[in-house]
Amino acid sequence: MPQHLVDRRREELRSLIRLDGFLPVAEICRRLGVSEATARRDLVAIEANGHITRTYGGALADYNSSFDSVDERSGRARSAKERIARKAVAQIPRTGTIFLDAGTTIQAVARSLTQQRRDFRGLVVVTNSLSAATVLGGVESLELHVLGGMFLNRQAALMGARSLQALADWKFDFAFLAGEGMDAAGITNSHDHIAAFQQEMLGHAAKTLFCLDATKLGRATPHRVANWAQISALITDASAKNFAENQIELPASKLLRA
Template structure:
């Protein structure tokens, strides 16, 4: 019989092995603050792995540090408080039509580069978002590829051309017009794509970010199930954060953007072996 003091409780107790080797709380929290200083964001999972402690331990540290005003907790981690971070944090997702107009020349140029990567008879995964939609318009000239997307806008645009376009089942997410939820994730997890084009709300040394928990799950499916992972991200999104960290830089193979990253972001991309393809908006004519 197990005594009350021996009853397992993941919210209260930790493994003996962790307790024996755990760093003092002051050192753990100093590590967290140092990571925030460097990148503006920390991931619970990454810090827990680096310090060989449980994620619950790190979450408690984040709660304490937030109480002291030294960080702001987000889904899966924390960011530096406003006014102290070199990175910008975007809390609200702009309307799709607004995003489509922003930096449109850069997105058109990025789409030109993205199309050049495609061959015949490939299976292509396309994310939601304005950059993906601009790319989809270019794909109408490529009848021999199969398109898989969770964007109803992309599917409608390409479906008019009677191409092979596939949507997952599931729930529809509001203004973004995206398919999401467990059914959509499960269906696309059964497939394998030659290449995936993924959008982002922001890009930092820590990885790339999105506004939506639901859409982020499908982005991760594309990362897991694609031979080649390409991030479409214009330079206006460099050093910006939003609610969800989708993945680290080492999860992508290529970044297509309109201006070369610089400083620590450039160093982090190089360290992660991310190929950078530059798109020149000046070459796009109306």
């Protein structure tokens, strides 16, 4: 095949990966009509130019160049996130210890919590999100803790080995967690540190509630966080039709519609 046609195909593939965030090899073959061997050669060539990172079974767009910042993401699906936030806050007990994850939907939960006209004495909030901590920092009578760790600037969050060490000291009544994708198998994220932290969190909370808006349905991201059996509930604005289209079967007891 002439080189200019190969270059054109590889540019199309690079654009597809950047648009989707993650593409498995099988999906690359389907979209471009190429063999698995050709797809893998193209991925090697694209990775050499620094545009992607190859993963087991697929390719991930370069994270720092493709993943939008908190500010860039905060305006997306704003009304859905606000509804999800209000539903999440309705689950928060008057006393106890809760965890708030990183992410713009959880940041909306923090904002919604500050709007409650209540005495926060007896409620302890722990977070690794600097955005959530900033929102909650001025709330009187609220006991707020921030877990340390490596700073991820596009999430404005603290992650990594130190955050896992800090997490070991805590047990939570509720953990409110975010995600980048949800499919028939469960919830995923694209950053390995975030996924590892959330996986560890599953063992530290009596109830884990994931807060994801409908735009996350069917998105393919490379790191599996939890299957549907592992979570306590999903808070979402997605409809029954949305779930059916994505072959997601979730018990009514685990679905909290916003």
